Amino acid sequence: MNAKQSLASLLLGALFGVGLMVSGMMQPQKVQDFLDFTGSWDPSLALVMGGAFLVSALAFPLIVRRKVPLIGHKFHLPTARDLDAKLIIGSALFGIGWGLGGFCPGPAIVGVATGSTSALLFALAMLVGMALHRTYHDLTTPSQ
Amino acid sequence: MPHFTPYSALLGGLLIGTAASLMLLLKGRIAGISGIVGGLLHPSKGDASWRALFLIGMMTAPLGALLVTGHLPEISSQASTRTILLSGLLVGFGTRLGSGCTSGHGVCGLARRSPRSLVATLTFIASGALAVFLSRHVFGGAS
Numbered sequence: 001m002n003a004k005q006s007l008a009s010l011l012l013g014a015l016f017g018v019g020l021m022v023s024g025m026m027q028p029q030k031v032q033d034f035l036d037f038t039g040s041w042d043p044s045l046a047l048v049m050g051g052a053f054l055v056s057a058l059a060f061p062l063i064v065r066r067k068v069p070l071i072g073h074k075f076h077l078p079t080a081r082d083l084d085a086k087l088i089i090g091s092a093l094f095g096i097g098w099g100l101g102g103f104c105p106g107p108a109i110v111g112v113a114t115g116s117t118s119a120l121l122f123a124l125a126m127l128v129g130m131a132l133h134r135t136y137h138d139l140t141t142p143s144q
Numbered sequence: 145m146p147h148f149t150p151y152s153a154l155l156g157g158l159l160i161g162t163a164a165s166l167m168l169l170l171k172g173r174i175a176g177i178s179g180i181v182g183g184l185l186h187p188s189k190g191d192a193s194w195r196a197l198f199l200i201g202m203m204t205a206p207l208g209a210l211l212v213t214g215h216l217p218e219i220s221s222q223a224s225t226r227t228i229l230l231s232g233l234l235v236g237f238g239t240r241l242g243s244g245c246t247s248g249h250g251v252c253g254l255a256r257r258s259p260r261s262l263v264a265t266l267t268f269i270a271s272g273a274l275a276v277f278l279s280r281h282v283f284g285g286a287s
Contacts, residue, residue: 005194016201038277042148056164057257090240
């Protein structure tokens with residue numbers, strides 16, 4: 001990876017992190033308040049997703065008209081199409097964890113850098129969960 | 145709705161969408177955080193450094209806030225250590241099994257009009273709402 005690509009990765013991460021901080025979604029309570037439809041509902045997260053969707057839904061179709069990205073060799077886009085049990089069970093488990101703790105991966109990563117013990121513990125447990133999935137995947141997928 | 149923060153939420157969302165769009169335009173990648181982290185655990189050759197740099201970049205954001213405002217943002221979590229650890233395990237396992245989280249499915253996937261991402265997003269919002277309903281209103285502050 002050349003210097004231009006490295007710098008781009010770093011700056012893109014920084015912009016994403018600033019967006020998460022500005023959005024208010026670093027606060028677990030605020031995420032949980034959005035999910036609390038029968039209690040003190042806070043619609044802020046809907047505006048975060050709406051704002052992010054607005055920009056990317058306009059930009060993405062224009063971008064993928066290109067043959068290659070500006071400083072990459074090709075587009076790496078998901079190719080899976082089927083609505084399978086993995087997608088639904090995985091998303092359901094993620095949602096339960098998201099609701100219980102109020103953290104999702106992005107805010108947790110940024111949160112670690114604030115010195116928050118909660119974010120650090122969450123991020124470590126998340127890595128363990130990801131490693132467990134890898135083990136589960138290797139055990140259940142026949143090797144080719 | 146005393147906690148509603150429409151302007152910062154919308155601005156934050158626009159910045160996140162801009163970052164995701166630039167990621168696709170420059171690097172041809174989807175800015176899905178669980179995927180970026182997950183790929184780092186078992187990287188293929190030449191595929192690790194951009195992931196690490198992106199995550200390091202994300203972690204510079206609070207330091208930027210420190211420079212601008214003079215203090216680090218504070219995260220206040222009400223959850224017990226046990227709940228935090230359980231939720232982290234569920235998020236880690238679930239996002240890998242379901243191939244994405246709030247950023248990959250909820251932002252990038254919806255922007256690509258992916259039916260899989262729409263189903264994933266509706267599912268994690270529904271199960272998240274159920275988890276909050278049970279923990280706040282049924283088992284009242286049990287977390």
